[in-house]
Amino acid sequence: xxxxxxxxxxxxxxxxxxxxxxxxxxxxxxxxxxxxxxxxxxxxxxxxxxxxxxxxxxxxxxxxxxxxxxxxxxxxxxxxxxxxxxxxxxxxxxxxxxxxxxxxxxxxxxxxxxxxxxxxxxxxxxxxxxxxxxxxxxxxxxxxxxxxxxxxxxxxxxxxxxxxxxxxxxxxxxxxxxxxxxxxxxxxxxxxxxxxxxxxxxxxxxxxxxxxxxxxxxxxxxxxxxxxxxxxxxxxxxxxxxxxxxxxxxxxxxxxxxxxxxxxxxxxxxxxxxxxxxxxxxxxxxxxxxxxxxxxxxxxxxxxxxxxxxxxxxxxxxxxxxxxxxxxxxxxxxxxxxxxxxxxxxxxxxxxxxxxxxxxxxxxxxxxxxxxxxxxxxxxxxxxxxxxxxxxxxxxxxxxxxxxxxxxxxxxxxxxxxxxxxxxxxxxxxxxxxxxxxxxxxxxxxxxxxxxxxxxxxxxxxxxxxxxxxxxxxxxxxxxxxxxxxxxxxxxxxxxxxxxxxxxxxxxxxxxxxxxxxxxxxxxxxxxxxxxxxxxxxxxxxxxxxxxxxxxxxxxxxxxxxxxxxxxxxxxxxxxxxxxxxxxxxxxxxxxxxxxxxxxxxxxxxxxxxxxxxxxxxxxxxxxxxxxxxxxxxxxxxxxxxxxxxxxxxxxxxxxxxxxxxxxxxxxxxxxxxxxxxxxxxxxxxxxxxxxxxxxxxxxxxxxxxxxxxxxxxxxxxxxxxxxxxxxxxxxxxxxxxxxxxxxxxxxxxxxxxxxxxxxxxxxxxxxxxxxxxxxxxxxxxxxxxxxxxxxxxxxxxxxxxxxxxxxxxxxxxxxxxxxxxxxxxxxxxxxxxxxxxxxxxxxxxxxxxxxxx
RNA sequence: GCGGGUGUGGCGGAAUGGUAGACGCCGGGGACUUAAAAUCCCCUGAUCCUAUAGAUCGUGCGAGUUCGAGUCUCGCCACCCGCACCA
Numbered sequence: 042x043x044x045x046x047x048x049x050x051x052x053x054x055x056x057x058x059x060x061x062x063x064x065x066x067x068x069x070x071x072x073x074x075x076x077x078x079x080x081x082x083x084x085x086x087x088x089x090x091x092x093x094x095x096x097x098x099x100x101x102x103x104x105x106x107x108x109x110x111x112x113x114x115x116x117x118x119x120x121x122x123x124x125x126x127x128x129x130x131x132x133x134x135x136x137x138x139x140x141x142x143x144x145x146x147x148x149x150x151x152x153x154x155x156x157x158x159x160x161x162x163x164x165x166x167x168x169x170x171x172x173x174x175x176x177x178x179x180x181x182x183x184x185x186x187x188x189x190x191x192x193x194x195x196x197x198x199x200x201x202x203x204x205x206x207x208x209x210x211x212x213x214x215x216x217x218x219x220x221x222x223x224x225x226x227x228x229x230x231x232x233x234x235x236x237x238x239x240x241x242x243x244x245x246x247x248x249x250x251x252x253x254x255x256x257x258x259x260x261x262x263x264x265x266x267x268x269x270x271x272x273x274x275x276x277x278x279x280x281x282x283x284x285x286x287x288x289x290x291x292x293x294x295x296x297x298x299x300x301x302x303x304x305x306x307x308x309x310x311x312x313x314x315x316x317x318x319x320x321x322x323x324x325x326x327x328x329x330x331x332x333x334x335x336x337x338x339x340x341x342x343x344x345x346x347x348x349x350x351x352x353x354x355x356x357x358x359x360x361x362x363x364x365x366x367x368x369x370x371x372x373x374x375x376x377x378x379x380x381x382x383x384x385x386x387x388x389x390x391x392x393x394x395x396x397x398x399x400x401x402x403x404x405x406x407x408x409x410x411x412x413x414x415x416x417x418x419x420x421x422x423x424x425x426x427x428x429x430x431x432x433x434x435x436x437x438x439x440x441x442x443x444x445x446x447x448x449x450x451x452x453x454x455x456x457x458x459x460x461x462x463x464x465x466x467x468x469x470x471x472x473x474x475x476x477x478x479x480x481x482x483x484x485x486x487x488x489x490x491x492x493x494x495x496x497x498x499x500x501x502x503x504x505x506x507x508x509x510x511x512x513x514x515x516x517x518x519x520x521x522x523x524x525x526x527x528x529x530x531x532x533x534x535x536x537x538x539x540x541x542x543x544x545x546x547x548x549x550x551x552x553x554x555x556x557x558x559x560x561x562x563x564x565x566x567x568x569x570x571x572x573x574x575x576x577x578x579x580x581x582x583x584x585x586x587x588x589x590x591x592x593x594x595x596x597x598x599x600x601x602x603x604x605x606x607x608x609x610x611x612x613x614x615x616x617x618x619x620x621x622x623x624x625x626x627x628x629x630x631x632x633x634x635x636x637x638x639x640x641x642x643x644x645x646x647x648x649x650x651x652x653x654x655x656x657x658x659x660x661x662x663x664x665x666x667x668x669x670x671x672x673x674x675x676x677x678x679x680x681x682x683x684x685x686x687x688x689x690x691x692x693x694x695x696x697x698x699x700x701x702x703x704x705x706x707x708x709x710x711x712x713x714x715x716x717x718x719x720x721x722x723x724x725x726x727x728x729x730x731x732x733x734x735x736x737x738x739x740x741x742x743x744x745x746x747x748x749x750x751x752x753x754x755x756x757x758x759x760x761x762x763x764x765x766x767x768x769x770x771x772x773x774x775x776x777x778x779x780x781x782x783x784x785x786x787x788x789x790x791x792x793x794x795x796x797x798x799x800x801x802x803x804x805x806x807x808x809x810x811x812x813x814x815x816x817x818x819x820x821x822x823x824x825x826x827x828x829x830x831x832x833x834x835x836x837x838x839x840x841x842x843x844x845x846x847x848x849x850x851x852x853x854x855x856x857x858x859x860x861x862x863x864x865x866x867x868x869x870x871x872x873x874x875x876x877x878x879x880x881x882x883x884x885x886x887x888x889x890x891x892x893x894x895x
Numbered sequence: 896g897c898g899g900g901u902g903u904g905g906c907g908g909a910a911u912g913g914u915a916g917a918c919g920c921c922g923g924g925g926a927c928u929u930a931a932a933a934u935c936c937c938c939u940g941a942u943c944c945u946a947u948a949g950a951u952c953g954u955g956c957g958a959g960u961u962c963g964a965g966u967c968u969c970g971c972c973a974c975c976c977g978c979a980c981c982a
Binding site (some may be wrong): 046256257260261264265267269271286287288289290301339341364365366367368370371372375376377378379383384385386388456458578581582695696697698701703704706708709711712713715716718719722759760762763764765766767770837838839840841844846849870873881882883884886889890892893894 | 896897898899900901906907908909913914917918919920921933934949962963976977978979980981982
């Protein structure tokens with residue numbers, strides 16, 4: 042036996058090259074094997090791979106490699122979600138081209154991924170900024186346009202007047218642009234929309250079929266879609282107009298004591314036209330903040346318009362208020378106020394002294410029970426409600442809706458929270474929207490789609506980012522084209538598509554990549570749905586909902602037969618680390634600023650930490666997600682340099698359950714590095730000539746084969762890891778025998794999806810393990826399981842008395858209850874515990890325990 | 896406010912209602928070595944103790960069901976995540 046060490050710096054690259062050369066992980070759609078599509082959310086090429094990526098892809102990788110071992114033809118692709126704002130930000134800050142910056146990042150990150158040895162089919166790699174990709178996306182967009190799923194309308198946006206660009210809601214901080222700091226304006230712009238609301242019901246219904254999605258994600262999408270049913274009806278107003286309102290509680294209609302409309306409701310606008318105080322109130326409403334904290338504390342404010350609304354049943358005149366808590370973009374932008382049974386209405390009525398009537402009570406006898414300072418939104422029986430008295434809430438709802446419909450003054454309706462998807466972005470680095478605005482007099486041909494044979498509409502390269510605004514808009518030539526219809530002068534659409542469209546169909550393009558169309562439905566059908574999709578929970582709503590929508594929309598267009606793209610979804614936890622910081626006073630003694638330090642800059646010992654450079658202490662902060670801004674990051678390249686790819690992969694899979702956060706620790710990765718060497722020594726210690734059987738070890742081996750397979754399929758990698766540690770310990774202690782060699786060979790195969798480089802190295806070094814085959818362990822089959830060996834022939838029986846463990850005994854498996862009882866009572870420890878007490882009852886669970894009750 | 900999740904040693908975490916703490920990390924002791932690194936072995940929930948043994952307590956808190964509860968039921972508490980004036 043030689044005392045060698047496994048050297049990742051030699052082996053890792055060697056085997057990565059061997060897999061590349063052999064095309065080991067290239068997926069063949071014509072293979073007769075059953076198919077399995079394993080996919081991790083593709084990365085945005087931001088610069089470098091971080092530990093979160095490593096964890097995400099390590100999980101998918103183990104599954105992909107495992108599936109191959111189980112005889113599946115596996116599709117495990119990788120690509121780049123390459124359009125987006127960071128590239129344009131870099132362009133502005135560093136005066137580089139977004140494309141060049143992105144390509145450079147892709148190159149860096151691809152090299153990093155290759156160093157980790159992921160089993161990816163690089164033949165199918167693409168970046169969404171490739172004209173070949175976004176050209177097909179433009180074609181799909183036109184297909185959706187033809188199917189009536191794309192439209193254009195004027196819509197309000199957040200406009201940054203300094204950067205001259207539209208901001209997403211999350212880019213508006215305290216009413217100011219996140220980059221420029223300028224006061225954000227509301228502007229009306231013509232925007233493109235995708236009709237996702239047409240599929241609201243399908244998308245909601247479809248959630249019910251996604252049994253292998255986390256409950257949490259399904260609930261989040263359900264809430265986002267936000268289906269509600271109720272009554273829409275119109276009040277007759279004192280000024281002769283009609284006021285449509287929507288309510289989910291038509292049963293409480295007799296409790297209505299006012300109406301409230303949104304500040305930007307047309308009626309409010311018309312009132313403001315002749316009443317400056319109304320106008321002032323509306324302006325005040327618009328100034329109100331929209332943050333969670335502000336909303337929570339915001340007082341309910343109203344402005345009495347002097348107009349009244351006639352109650353449809355009682356005929357009573359209800360005052361109509363403009364109110365700050367009514368939203369224009371939900372329902373009709375107007376509500377009937379029922380203070381007794383809606384908390385907002387209650388607060389409003391209390392402030393303005395409006396009647397608060399009880400129309401629902403737990404019992405008819407409680408009809409006049411006062412309210413305890415808040416509205417009662419719960420179920421009960423109707424009271425003080427004329428013909429509804431005594432009915433249940435549900436019956437009363439149905440009754441009111443029926444009467445409204447019969448009287449033709451209202452309609453039972455469904456209202457959705459989901460809005461159509463605005464996909465226009467006034468930016469350069471995205472998919473150009475393939476439309477042309479005809480500029481002929483009298484409106485000309487209007488908005489004309491780019492003919493498909495002129496796709497792709499490519500981005501111009503010669504753009505500058507030193508002037509604010511959309512570079513496409515001010516490019517000297519790009520937008521000037523002829524109208525495809527009349528040939529007259531026309532202009533290209535200069536908006537680009539939201540980057541979420543890029544990630545809404547990439548999984549189809551991975552499965553099938555013809556040149557002449559986006560994908561081949563037959564090829565797609567071979568691979569999809571994705572068997573296991575893995576990514577961060579931050580995509581629970583937008584990306585995952587949009588991808589589901591696109592799949593259904595393409596199905597609607599007749600391009601696909603698939604409704605749901607991802608059969609099973611897994612959302613993994615983050616990689617976390619403590620933060621190190623110190624307050625510095627660079628801006629003067631009264632202006633402390635927190636400066637963060639990377640773990641590499643810090644000496645960490647016991648309770649304290651100090652900076653390596655000056656030896657002075659730093660503050661140790663909470664364990665949080667690794668992020669550049671908090672500098673609590675560990676670079677995968679450094680880790681691989683020190684410990685090798687396998688140790689890094691192993692650490693990502695160990696200890697923490699995959700859905701939970703994984704705290705990075707130096708000690709943890711060191712331990713993994715040691716385990717790699719420990720396994721290597723074990724592999725080296727095998728004695729091919731050893732003979733003889735070790736039944737206990739054989740059992741352990743087979744039990745581990747079964748358990749690790751179950752654990753990997755359940756994505757419980759931490760448990761699989763623990764099992765492998767156990768078998769490793771047992772094999773190390775065992776004397777040389779054929780059984781021990783089998784155990785070692787088993788470990789080699791079981792760890793091969795997790796530590797593929799070490800496994801290849803050992804596999805090729807040990808002839809006996811390969812059993813004559815020249816192949817790679819990456820092509821080896823999962824070890825065969827001997828079911829008979831899963832069962833123990835002897836079991837340990839626990840003996841309890843007074844609910845506590847008193848003794849354990851060993852008995853043959855399947856021993857009779859009477860025998861177990863006798864053995865238990867014969868135990869000296871049990872007798873001591875019994876201390877002569879009378880045995881009233883004995884409970885025997887075969888092969889498990891004996892419980893003596895006195 | 897609504898919805899969801901989590902809570903077990905010093906730490907990460909295991910446990911079909913049936914021996915709580917598997918496995919790993921940290922720590923302690925020992926072996927090997929001139930020494931160190933590496934490696935190997937042993938110990939490692941708390942308390943008591945007449946200490947190779949034994950007893951009591953122990954899975955956020957309080958009740959309950961059960962022969963038996965980390966696990967099931969009810970009521971609380973804390974923390975985390977998502978949504979949020981959605982009528």
